[in-house]
Amino acid sequence: MTSLNCEARLRLPNLPSYIGLIVDRLQSFDADVRQEAQRVGFRFAFGRASFDMKPGLLVMRAEADDRDGLARIKDLLATAVQVYAKEDGPEIIWSGDLAGDTRLAQFREMTVASVCDLTPHMRRIRLTGEDLQRFGKFGGMHVRVLFPTRTVPDPIWPTLGSNGLPIWPSDERRPAARVYTIRALDIDAGFMDVDFLVHEGESVGSAWALQAKPGQKVGIMGPVGRPVRPADWYVLGGDETALPAIGRLLETLPAFTKGVAFIEIADRNERQAIGNATQIELHWLERNGKAAAMDGRLAGEVLSVQWPRDGSTFGWFAAEATPAKTVRDHWRGAMGLGRDQTLAAAYWRRGAAGLMAG
Ligand SMILES: Cc1cc2nc3c(=O)[nH]c(=O)nc-3n(C[C@H](O)[C@H](O)[C@H](O)COP(=O)(O)OP(=O)(O)OC[C@H]3O[C@@H](n4cnc5c(N)ncnc54)[C@H](O)[C@@H]3O)c2cc1C
Structure with a gap:
């Protein structure tokens, strides 16, 4: 070739x-x-x-x-x-090769095919599009979703610049971007499912999900994110924003994989069925009235897990910025683990819009 x-x-x-x-x-x-x-x-x-x-x-x-x-x-x-x-x-x-190409390889315009509520605060939206092979490649599990907004109802999608990076239109026509996880991907059928947490406050992604209807268009760019390293044992932890990623990992990691996973949710109504194909034990942590990110138990539970001495191991954590920092500092600092064994990411920050979508 x-x-x-x-x-x-x-x-x-x-x-x-x-x-x-x-x-x-x-x-x-x-x-x-x-x-x-x-x-x-x-x-x-x-x-x-x-x-x-x-x-x-x-x-x-x-x-x-x-x-x-x-x-x-x-x-x-x-x-x-x-x-x-x-x-x-x-x-x-x-x-x-491809020097003059203006087609942005990582971009697709997608159409809403269906909307369904998994729980009171989690909406699954099925997006259909052409030529989705790329979104199963490179080990990235996430996409940047490009939304129309009230101020930019008819955005212009990005194209490819000569530097290999996207060229964006001026602010009046620029779509708003937020990062979401590809919960499931079916390349042959041409769709992906994205699970949107419907949360309080002024927003772009959550507000769009609330009004989403079949036929509407969004853009996606990706896949983004680093690959999760293969391991025999994992400790996984996250809040609702990480639930789609943890759910996908539990459904797709090999059956022999062991470990423990903690998912923080608002209350028991937010539990959802996950087809856990692994031997990873799943624990739900319910805030029961405390605001998101204000219940300190998630980081504590994840850090109290004893890592096995034998076999390959990996720690994966994603939540609000404060617990994510606590976990990252402990894994990287006190435990001296490197990037090859840990990934602790801030998926949102209290009071800040559009974290990581830039
Ligand atoms: C790699 C990655 C993957 C992600 N995958 C998913 C996913 O699959 N599903 C998903 O729902 N989210 C996911 N997130 C998180 C999502 O990108 C953020 O929550 C984002 O801020 C949502 O955008 P928004 O427009 O709704 O709110 P923004 O406009 O960004 O924020 C508006 C306000 O809402 C607050 N806010 C944001 N998120 C939350 C929250 N979870 N709870 C309470 N308040 C909040 C902000 O602090 C801000 O005050 C992911 C993030 C990353 C980085």
Whole structure:
């Protein structure tokens, strides 16, 4: 098979001060990294990349067997550079295969097919769209959902820029973005299910879910997120926003997988049926009247779990920012575990809109 190749040459005077951060970020997408003198090679499940470094200059090369793979690698490299090389104002222009492409590989316009209430506060919305294979690739479980809003009822969807990143319309036509989990994906039937927590306060995602009707359009971009590492044993923890991800993991991890999972919900009416295919023990923690994120038990329960000494192990946690920080600090600090064994993420922050959707 002939592979697709492209290259970008970037003027980055301060590269030595942040190259380590860029490499570390890319490695976290399950890349095998080879570093020698002024060259770094990356091997991802979906393609390859390399950095050649000269004084003030970074030459990035990407190679993959298909369009989706190449687009994914360009996006990962360009995003890492934009995040860490801000001080150098990098200008990224890719040459080579697919250089003039303006179709954003990670974007799909989707149509609401059905809406159903799983519990009083959890709405499952089935979205149909074309060519959804990509959303089962790369190990990312989530999507950025692009919504019309009251102020932008008729948004313009993003296109692909020459830097490999999305180009967005001006604010008057820009859709509002929020991050959600693909609860289930059926590529052959052309749909994905997304479970929306209906929560209090002014919002975009929750408000949209409340009024959603068959035939309405949203955009999605993805998949996003790092792969969950395979392991024999897991400790999983999360609140309602992580329930779709934990539910999907329990339904799809191999049957021999052991461990323990804690899910915090408002009260017993929010329990939902999960087809747990694993030997992971599931515990529901009910707040029973306390506001979301104001019941400190979730982080405490997760941190009190004894990790086995034998076999491969992984800790996965997602909730409001404060408990997520407590768990991350403990796993990374007191327990000295690395990114390869833990993922503790803030899925929302009390009082802040659109966390992680930027
Ligand atoms: C990787 C990832 C995956 C996620 N998957 C899901 C998912 O599958 N389903 C899901 O429902 N959510 C999920 N979330 C969380 C969701 O993105 C946030 O809750 C988001 O803020 C919802 O957007 P919104 O427009 O409804 O509220 P925003 O406009 O973002 O916020 C408005 C107000 O509501 C508050 N708020 C936000 N979330 C909550 C909450 N859970 N409880 C109480 N108050 C809240 C905010 O603090 C703010 O004050 C995920 C987040 C991430 C990062």
